[in-house]
Amino acid sequence: MQLLPVPVRRLAAWCAVILLVSGVGYVGIRLCAELRTAVTPVLLALLGTALLGPLYRRLVKAHVNRSVAAMITCVAVVAVVGGAVYIVVAALIDTGDQIVSSLKDAATSVSDHFGAAGTSLDDLATNAKELLTKFGGTAASNVISGVSVVGETIAMAVLALLLVFFFLRDSHLATGLLRSLAPRANADLVEAMARRAFEGVEGFMRGTTVIALIDALCIGIGLLVLDVPGAFGLAALVFVGAYIPYLGAFLSGAVAVLVALADRGVVIALWALGVVLAVQVLEGHVLQPMIQSRTVQMHPAVVMIAITAGASVAGILGMLLAVPLTAAAFGVVHELRERYASQDPNSETPPGASPAAPPSPSPSDS
Secondary structure, eight states: OOOOHHHHHHHHHHHHHHHHHHHHHHHHHHHHHHHHHHHHHHHHHHHHHHHHHHHHHHHHHOOOOHHHHHHHHHHHHHHHHHHHHHHHHHHHHHHHHHHHHHHHHEEEEEEEHHHHGOHHHHHHHHHHHHHHHHHHHOOOOOOOOHHHHHHHHHHHHHHHHHHHHHHHHHHHHHHHHHHHHSOOOGHHHHHHHHHHHHHHHHHHHHHHHHHHHHHHHHHHHHHHHTTOOHHHHHHHHHHHHHSTHHEEEEHHHHHHHHHHHHHHHHHHHHHHHHHHHHHHIIIIIIIIIHHSSTTTTOHHHHHHEEEEEEEEEEHHHHHHHHHHHHHHHHHHHHHHHHHTTSSSSTTTOOTSSSSOOOOOGGGGGG
């Protein structure tokens, strides 16, 4: 005799499953946080492999040795990233004083207008420091730690580069490794899930890079036309911020508008705001659907929740990694949904397996 009705038992079962999954996820996140020195290079290497995969595959199709192709790809990424970092740093050094001075002027103007209401420049600085301490979390503490963080960052970057080389060179062995680790009955499903997850990350990285370039180019040209100081540095900031969807574009655009307001006045600031908003509309309604139409599509609310969760776990690094990891998770969910949707709920045929053929009619039936 059952003491509880069937709906209550089902609710209890689902609650137990949710608690179990949440507990396992929490333990996994804590382990990754404790082992971040090893986990972070692996995640960065996977992102780099997803971005550089097409170049490596083209070299292999051109009958280049796999090791040589992987080495050429790594050298190319070092040259490109090194050149981009040099351009960004040089632009920020050349225009950094102008940007900082303009931001200080904007803060002084705000303090002059709202000082009577109890908001002074010191209050703004204190509040900004509190916000940075509260929401910067890991990033702020790591920056303060100084030399040790620089050494750790260099070590992780070198390890990530080496992992990119090995991931590219041995990418053809990944399928066999997954199938050997998975149970035989689910090997096809595990392989399909891994492929869909990697395709989601690959599409996100390629699409985001193209969109970041277009955003930085359009906003940079607009700021140059408006004669806003530090246009190159602000464009570089837009490019870097584009890898944090929505939030990065909002912050970099806000900095550009504040600089224009402090240095050129309200009219130019409104024009700069118009340029930023026009580029964001172009990105949301044209670039995103056109460039990432073949990748996993995520609702903006899901992206914002993922960014917030990533920031709470790992600061700025978590914000950068949250969206591609969410894209991978969405790829896995879509694969499972497609496979299970094609199955009859009462069928015992496992996903990925071909259904049994119906028995042939016997002569007596005819």
